[in-house]
Amino acid sequence: MEFEFRWLLLVLPIAFAMGWMASKLDTRQWKREQRDAPKAYFKGLNLLLNEQQDKAIDAFIEAVQNDPDTTELHFALGNLFRRRGEYERAVRVHQHLLQRGDLPRSERERAQSALAQDFFKAGLFDRAEAAYLELRGTPYENEAQLALLSLFERSRDWRRAVEVARELERSGTASFSARIAHYLCELALAAQAKQDLIEASRLLDEARQQSPQSARAHVLRGQMLARAGQQDAAMAAYAELLTLNPEAFNLVARDYADVALASGLPEARARALSTLSAQYQRSPGMHLLAAIAKLEPEGPAQRQRLQDHLREQGNLSAARGLLQQSHSQLSEDEAQLVNTALERAARPLQRYRCAACGFEAQHYFWQCPGCLNWDTYPPRHVEEL
DSSP, rough: OOHHHHHHHHHHHHHHHHHHHHEEEEEEHHHHHHHHHHHHHHHHHHHHTTTTTHHHHHHHHHHHOTTTHHHHHHHHHHHHHHHHHHHHHHHHHHHHHOOOOOHHHHHHHHHHHEEEEHHHHOOOOOHHHHHHTTTTTTTHHHHHHHHHHHHHHHOOOHHHHHHHHHHHHTTTTTTEEEEHHHHHHHHHHHHHEEEEHHHHHHHHHHHHHTTTOOHHHHHHHHHHHHHHHHHHHHHHHHHHHHHGGGGGGGGGGHHHHHHHHHHHHHHHHOOOOOOOOHHHHHOHHHHHHHHHHHHHHHHHHHHHHHHHHHHSOOOOOOOOOOOOHSOOOOOOHHHHHHHHHHHHHHGGSEEOOOTTOOOSSSSSOBOOOOTTOOOOOOSSSSGGO
């Protein structure tokens, strides 16, 4: 008994010492791992700041392999892949996060949002839509709704775009009245293409009620009435546009003159000439001069208008118009050469420029083809801005 007791007294200190040494080794290993993880993270971050994305990705992958529980590294890696256009790898990273059973709800929702962005950037709109719909009732719902709105615009699903925009308005995000009016106008154009003029007219009336100052609804309504031979109604539609949005009237000034001429009534022509002349006095522009010339094409009157315009706002388009109107001492061939030169010089300036991204186009766009923003084109050419 004394022998066994002595052995016990001997073994206990040895076991205690071994346990203490093991704990120290585990603590040192844990501290070493904790030191190594931030080092790998900061190494990747430093490479990223130095715009060495390939090396940064390798560093992040190494860090993730050493510490697969670090969700922030997964998000950083997925965002890097998305920025580089490697959408398949970004999807795999975020799907891996979603498959983890221990992921907190907030991180799971964040991963779902990132996955939806991956699908959207990759052009997989069906999968992006499904991913964004999963975010209803989460802190990312508003962001998802805005993304869905952009998605439906790109896919030209105007009815669903109207629904989402109205939901966003009800949530108090912002006013989407002008955009909803554009969506309704797009639907009206589709109805016109199907010869469903009753539905087209209803949609345009709804667009005008949604956004009374929306120029597009008035423009399309006037054009539709003119094609139907309802000249008086078309003139009234254009006159309403002039009252609500005078600047946008430039876009249909010549159409307004054409409708007045098509009516065949002298009083309609005189009323249109008076309206255009008054608008020109308020806001001079070549669109208005061209429209006035349709109603009063006599040479001396038009030459005088062009001369006055050149004195006030010298531009190449007016100079070319004056050359065409005037009887100069140049020969026919010489006049043609000068006219061609002026036309070539003026053509680059006879463009519309997006106020948001600077994209220029010869035709007026309600939605910029470059940045996809609405109503960013001033209704004047570059040379008149």
